[in-house]
Amino acid sequence: MTLRILLVAPSADAVSRQSGRLPPRTEAMQIATQVGGIAELSSAILRDEVDLAVAEIPNVSDADLSLIEATLSSHPRVTLILVCDDSSSEFLLRAMRAGIREIVLPGSPADALARAFERQLERHAAALGPVRKARTIAFLSAKGGGGATFLATNLGFALAARERRVALFDLNLQFGDAALFVSDQRPTRSVADVAREIQRLDPAFLEANMMHPRPNYCVLPAPETPDRAIDVRPETIERLLAVARARYDFVLFDVGRVLDKVTVRALDEVDTVYVVVQSTLPYLHNARRLIGVLTGLGYDREKVKVILNRYVKTDEIGVSEIQKTLGFDVVLQIPNSYANVAYSINHGVPLHEYAARDPVARSLTDLAESMAPAPEARRGWLRGVLGGR
Ligand SMILES: Nc1ncnc2c1ncn2[C@@H]1O[C@H](COP(=O)(O)OP(=O)(O)OP(=O)(O)O)[C@@H](O)[C@H]1O
Numbered sequence: 001m002t003l004r005i006l007l008v009a010p011s012a013d014a015v016s017r018q019s020g021r022l023p024p025r026t027e028a029m030q031i032a033t034q035v036g037g038i039a040e041l042s043s044a045i046l047r048d049e050v051d052l053a054v055a056e057i058p059n060v061s062d063a064d065l066s067l068i069e070a071t072l073s074s075h076p077r078v079t080l081i082l083v084c085d086d087s088s089s090e091f092l093l094r095a096m097r098a099g100i101r102e103i104v105l106p107g108s109p110a111d112a113l114a115r116a117f118e119r120q121l122e123r124h125a126a127a128l129g130p131v132r133k134a135r136t137i138a139f140l141s142a143k144g145g146g147g148a149t150f151l152a153t154n155l156g157f158a159l160a161a162r163e164r165r166v167a168l169f170d171l172n173l174q175f176g177d178a179a180l181f182v183s184d185q186r187p188t189r190s191v192a193d194v195a196r197e198i199q200r201l202d203p204a205f206l207e208a209n210m211m212h213p214r215p216n217y218c219v220l221p222a223p224e225t226p227d228r229a230i231d232v233r234p235e236t237i238e239r240l241l242a243v244a245r246a247r248y249d250f251v252l253f254d255v256g257r258v259l260d261k262v263t264v265r266a267l268d269e270v271d272t273v274y275v276v277v278q279s280t281l282p283y284l285h286n287a288r289r290l291i292g293v294l295t296g297l298g299y300d301r302e303k304v305k306v307i308l309n310r311y312v313k314t315d316e317i318g319v320s321e322i323q324k325t326l327g328f329d330v331v332l333q334i335p336n337s338y339a340n341v342a343y344s345i346n347h348g349v350p351l352h353e354y355a356a357r358d359p360v361a362r363s364l365t366d367l368a369e370s371m372a373p374a375p376e377a378r379r380g381w382l383r384g385v386l387g388g389r
């Protein structure tokens with residue numbers, strides 16, 4: 001993820017002087033400059049345009065400090081380095097309380113600003129961990145009980161088993177049950193809790209609120225009661241994705257079958273929408289309408305993909321008829337395997353661990369393999385066992 005840096009100073013000359021005192025730029029930095037003072041700095045932070053700011057403000061008033069404090073408390077991840085000429089201990093204390101990380105005085109050694117800057121860069125790097133760029137996928141059921149939750153949660157397990165970092169968000173806000181599919185523990189926090197404290201959202205806060213069915217598989221459950229859904233807004237989804245994209249290799253959404261402002265925002269944002277259907281008339285009827293809505297939202301044909309779940313070759317309605325009806329290819333057929341799938345769900349264990357040879361488990365493993373090839377180390381081990389062939 002690029003670190004967005006803002007340099008603020010009272011004049012263009014001062015901005016360029018400040019810029020000259022900073023260490024060399026790297027590709028991971030995106031530097032913007034702004035002539036102005038506290039007001040300009042604060043609005044840039046509130047517009048969510050800044051990760052790290054260096055602001056030269058010659059005379060910082062009490063009102064200025066109050067504005068900085070309010071701004072930084074709503075955006076606690078932003079780092080502010082202030083260049084100012086007040087060195088009284090009273091001011092320094094007040095500035096630190098306002099959330100300012102470093103203060104550099106005009107009389108400081110020439111490299112003081114560069115050193116403060118480097119210290120804060122290191123802090124950011126440590127907080128973020130290695131930067132990733134997640135592939136984002138939503139699962140939509142054409143009709144209740146289609147299998148969206150089972151497929152999303154178990155794909156999550158299968159991707160995590162391939163040593164990828166996976167996050168799953170349950171956006172079935174009224175009656176979401178993804179937590180049950182991944183664990184026998186009762187969840188304590190939900191997407192509504194995170195939404196209510198969205199100003200605190202950063203990678204650490206997000207993970208602290210998630211369930212961890214595996215160390216590298218994190219699930220943010222739906223609210224316990226339907227009335228809590230109201231706390232989740234479209235902006236919540238944007239913020240969640242902004243944080244999750246950089247921390248995980250895969251971000252999965254269980255969207256269920258409700259299309260509203262929140263779920264549509266998630267659908268807008270993701271790379272792929274899987275529509276889960278079964279080969280009966282009511283599913284196809286609903287799937288056709290659903291795909292009509294997705295096309296109406298302007299999604300590319302490549303973004304929308306149809307999965308046919310619980311398919312048995314002897315089903316009266318065959319794959320080609322389904323494809324003709326929907327006007328989309330079926331990209332994946334998942335067989336029917338009632339007993340094993342029911343066991344996996346009832347016990348919150350991944351199907352591929354409980355019954356690796358089950359045909360449904362194999363389909364999901366193949367899907368995971370197509371998205372996330374098995375890590376090289378394991379392949380090497382396998383090659384060794386097979387005698388290097
Ligand atoms: N491939 C499969 N083989 C056998 N049973 C399956 C399969 N996929 C799903 N099921 C069964 O279908 C039921 C419904 O699945 P799931 O809850 O994942 O559907 P959903 O689309 O999320 O439904 P909802 O609309 O309630 O969110 C599960 O309890 C499971 O028993």
Ligand SMILES: [Mg+2]
Nearest residue numbers: 148149172256
């Ligand atoms: Mg579901």
